[in-house]
Amino acid sequence: MKALSAAERRRRRTLFVMAILAVLSTLIFGLFQKSGQNVTYGFTLDKEWVLIQQWVISSRTASLLFGVISVLASAVAFLQFRAGRTIGLASGIGSAGIMMSFLSWAAAGKFIPFTGLLQGALLLSVPLIFGSMAGVLSERSGVVNIAIEGQLLAGAFVSGVVASLTHSTFLGLVVAPLAGCLISTLLAVFAINFSIDQIILGFVLNVLVYGITDFLYKKLLIPYQSTWNSGPTLAAIKIPLLWKIPIVGPILFDQSIIVYLMYGVIFFINFSLFKTKWGLRTRAVGEHPTAADSVGIKVNRLRFMNVMIAGMVAGLGGAYFTVGGVGAFNKEMTAGKGFIALAALIFGRWTPWGAVSAALLFGFADNLQSVLGIIGTPIPSEFMLMVPYLATVIAVTGFVGRVRAPAADGTPYKRGESH
């Protein structure tokens, strides 16, 4: 009960912040803006059905408009909060309004490919989503998974190499989960059977994968590049009709198979975790393994299985870097995304949708800085590069606060050694 009420207090504080930002953006971006320039929003990327091609509007008017919308939404959210109702929609509109007000100001005289901005956000978050889903699977059943980075990298490496050797994206896609699974088998064996500290283990596995892939990259992939490291890539598949839907279509339904698999993974994990027998048992062994054991659930077997599945999911995400992206493997090409995925997992409070939202937020901030950088900002590029990281820190400190992991996350289970 305490946790819930603390959340309410935080929600109220968040609402305050939102209202203040809404007013400020109305004033700064809307009222006090001098530029008489127009901002152009583009809504088409391809040959999808056109609802609206472009929207040209005075930057000042747009900022004002969105600012007012966000102020109104904040007010509605406050009223709903008072009445004890959910404030999700109103606060969503509110923050989007603030964002758009800012964007209309920042892009005065420029072109913002609105659909592309969102599509890019999704694409940048794909590996994060896979990684955090792997985290959900593993940590919900009580095994801390810091090895996401290593699982992603192993998936990227193996799928890149296999696709290159066999000239088959399909085979590349098939082996990626196996590579991730191999890493998580190590995690599972050492964490579950040998009860080794899982944080040490995760870190060490990352280092191990870095070491092995770097080593093999230099020893094999570079010298024999044309056979070992010039893999084919997956083409985007347009889902008939769906991809034609304005705005949404090109973002969601004109992607490579990996992205579609990702949708499947998210829905499947979310569904299974909360609606099925497996999910109930998984959450039980993550929260209170002794209780699960006492009703006859094989705690360690279930954990083992889940950690292996987690590895497969992350491994598949790794394939996104190679067969899903540029084909060739590049040394350390996951570039720390496994750790960002870990942060997204915690940020999202160990729930599938929470983690997805956190990953999308990061992807959005990342792509926004890229787009704004391209159309030109007075801010040095290095500071622009900080944006997604700072945005995460601000979101975590301002709006998320204390999070609670599954109670038994990280604790090995041995029968008769509870307490």
Place this chain on the structure above:
Amino acid sequence: MRKLTIKRPSLRALTLPGLSFVLAMFFGALLIAFSDSTVLKHIGHPVTFIKSAGVAIWQSYLALFEGSVYNPSLAKPHDALLSWYPLSETLVTAAPLILAGLSVALAFRAGLFNIGAQGQFIFGSIAASYVGFAFHMPIGIHVVVAVLAAIIAGAIWGGLVGLLKARTGSHEVIVTIMLNYVALYFLMWLLGTTRFLRPGRRDPISPDVLPSARMPHLAGDNYRVNLGIFVALATAAFVWWLLSRSTWGFRFRAVGANAAAAKTAGISVPFVMTAVMAISGGLAGLGGAVHVLGSDFSLTSGTAGNFGFDAITVALLGRAKPMGVVFASLLFGALRAGGGTMQANTNTPIDIVLVIQALVVLFIAAPSVVKWVFRLKNLKTTGELTAKGWNG
């Protein structure tokens, strides 16, 4: 304070680390053998295969040793001791690692997982180098001021994390991961500003720190080993004292083990979190100072290398105990120093060192595996390090 009787380090206590190292080297050897094209050529002929594999492995590991401990070919007629030059290199690499490792270990003992040593190290390097090249001060004083600046800079960057956690409950793992990136980009930006550019250069590389701000060499100018290693050892002793003999350390451990009970007994948990992260950041910052003032002298975007991340492995290998961190850092320092020579002499990629490091930590953490491999019954295992997952 747990064990108040002084324990003599027994040889048996070293059995596990020793055997773990042997096992890790064995797997490293496999990797060397099976990725060497000349060795692989003989794969059809077992005898030649084993022979050539043996040669490849022997040469690589010999070079590793020659690069980290002793290399007779370096001796000069007038100075036979020069063959120990590699050992000096090992110490040079180990010094910053010890400090960064202590930073992670200290936080660990207080129940906090500091992944941010990298960022704190960066801020320490920035402060130390800036004070080192931009100001003129008397010899002696200059080093001290530069070091203090680094400690303060690291402490602020680390303390920020503790403060955020204490105030808002935001998880230190997320915040430190993110702040590492922020620190790196900040450094990159800084290196493009005129203040940090080398006169006459546009490359992002700062001027060298002035001689007055450098750590004095310990064994003459032929060896790079410098005061930094003593600073690191003294700091390790200090951290040991802090944790096990001081009231602050008592509080840190209490909060780390059970924050609710510590609070009930009147210990201020928010204060402890902030203090621990600040001290932890200061230690990593000091590591940055030792690196810049001791051996690197200039600041580049790669100054911090991987020290802050290796620090985590080192702290884990050292079981979050100061002495453990020192030994782990020496081992890692040796692997790092020798790895370069190995690559230069045998073209075995230095990345094998990462593999060996990872495996050593893994095996030490899993004594049961080592016991099983070597068929040992009663192997003495050191105290378990228990991280407490995310809720800790």
Place this chain on the structure above:
Amino acid sequence: MSLELRGISKSFGALLANDSIDLRVETGEIHAILGENGAGKSTLMNIVYGLVAPDKGEILVDDVVKNIKEPSDALASGIGMVHQHFMLVPVFTVAENIVLGHEKSGFAGILDLNEARERIKKVSDQFNFDVNPDDLIEGLPVGVQQRVEIIRALIYDAKVLILDEPTAVLTPQETDDLLKIMKQLKEDGTSIIFITHKLREVKAVADRITIIRRGKVVGTASPDASQNELASLMVGREVELAPDKGAHAIGDVVLKVEGLTIRDAVGRALVNNVNFEVKAGEVLAIAGVQGNGQSEVARSMVNLEEHVEGSIILDGSEVIGKSVRESLHAGIAFVPESRELDGLIGSMAIAENLILDLHDLPPYAKGIQMSPSVVLAEAEKRKEEFDIRLQSVNDPVSSLSGGNKQKVVLARELSRPVKLLVASQPTRGLDVGSIEFVHKRILEERDAGRAVLLFSTELDEVLALADRIAVMYRGEILAIVPSGVTAQELGLLMAGVVHA
């Protein structure tokens, strides 16, 4: 169904927790097991339930040897158990907890809880349990959680029901209800093994009593034996069950609480406008069913609560607004409700736990340098004074049994100059020997002229120690009554019934 244990032995390292124990429980019998903390009762039951593997011995159900390796084997043999430490997942609903391990799925593998809901309702109605299948466990009072555990055992048709200290956290009312249910079950032919430290309960329901000491069966007794006889069998010496309150002088007001209101983070009042005072040499007990605001009042005495209004005057000066540390040093000794969670730091040494509050003050520290030798010497002293049974003061405090842990907490809290002792559930889960010690100690403090504020859900304890009794109900003090009241009157008050 009958259950028989033959020659069960189990050792943990050097410690022989069960030493060839023989025990037979007949069909439809309530068989009580008595023993000190750490006697080996839970270990034995965990063996029966398949959670701990015995070193030796066999288990017979209806005179047939059963090989019980896993809890699922026990369940299949008709053995159900309500554990000393609850086996409920706090973030699950009642229904989810109950189906766990026996799930039924419908379309697309979707979990089907409806059948479970029905059965829960049925059992709940049958025994007047008042359990809603869709409530979250973590939001339920412990008494209700206990019922959920029992419902689970019943739904899965336990013919032998093991109850390991089920009443440790129950209120008198709840305890009586449970005892009634046990009798009802017994009528229906269920065999029950009942473990408790409360002799009154044993005498009320048990058919036979087995007493275990240091892992061995030391004897059996009939429920007709007196409480004193049972107690001395358990402990192996004479025990004084009802402490002699004796004559004592009551002095000036030490603690004056006015208009105390405590809110949760969203502003709901958990404690509403509470007023009372405690005088020197007086024990004021605050009784009440768990979850009526007593915990919050207790914690607010040392500023562990966040949203507090009103005033708490200790010896003329305001406590509210001070830090926890300042409150403790102002002269309050605080024994928290949960010694494991809030009282002690399990992995730290006993000696360190004894000075948690004073570690940075002389003589334990000079400046920020601690003096380990002084700390050790002090620990040895307190070990003697409080009769803490331990091997070494350097051992982690988690190695102690419950009674000794509680002594460590008391020893620490009473080592400062104290004007007021706040003790919250000081004897929860302790055996009679330890309870005797704690009670004696509390009365000694009172006799030395300290004010004592005792929070307890135990009627016997309240009646035995208090000079006056305040009963809390729904965050308010319903009445303050003199110690002469009867247990029955008190029980009614705790249930919220006020007489004109």
Place this chain on the structure above:
Amino acid sequence: APASLAAASKPKVCLALDTGGIDDHSFNASAWAGAQSMASKATVSYVVADANNPDYTGEVKSLVDAKCNLIIGVGFLITSAVDAAAVANPTVKFAQVDDPGLVNGKAIPNLRGLTFATNQSAFVGGYLAAGFSKTGKVATYGGINIPPVSIYMDGFAKGVAYYNKTKGKKVEVLGWDTAKQDGTFVGGFSDSNKALQISKNFEQQGADVIFPVAGGLENATASNSATSHKSVTIGVDSDMWGQVTDAKIKAVILNSVTKGVGTSVAAAIKDTAAGKFTNTMYVGTLANKGTGLAGFHNLASKVPAKLQQELRALAAQISSGAVDVTK
């Protein structure tokens, strides 16, 4: 060690790399290729700094200890270590890529700088891009904002501006601002997913020629061009067309702006082997082919002959000084 068994007659040449391997598809690779081409004249080997704990002083020292006759520093990070070693070891010859080879502003006898006027070739690349673009928008991005990278981007942008000036056109450059000397960067050289997205963002802004200056990340851009069919890619450092095997990718490589690290390294080795080491700074220019355009391959037919002609003329003008690439 085998290296020490080398024939005494051949000088021992050692490459000291700062980051990446000899196989980074970028200037390390070129340097190594250049050195290898001289294998008949010298025994060559290389070391690379430990990317984890880079210690350049120690790295160069280990080469001095290994009795290398010529030590070539590759990468600007290692310059100060090379400078210091050159002063400390007057008998050993040194060369340093991407650096003028001066110590405190003065030349020293045993150190030679190897530099490249890549802005010249990037200038021509910019002109090509502007002339080739149908949309009137071209783009460039970098790994991180450091001179070896930004000099390309700056030259590219100025080449576009020159095109606009001479032709009276308004081709726009995305990703680099000559006034601020800042632009779009990946933030490193390994995040190909990010590079891919940046390329997409450029396309969405309308760019149809993209010039990535981020080492191996150029593959991400070309890969995107190959699937989107909305842009072509200009490679960097060496001829990208020759390095990729995928025909679909070859088809979208317009040209590559090269940097003759290999040529310069080979030159330094040749001089040393012949006993004619010089400390005169090497400057790779369009004129001496130390930098330039690699050539059109698949897309040659798509580039108007007139434009190709103008490019040749422009290169000649730059070499003669008639066109100033720094404006």
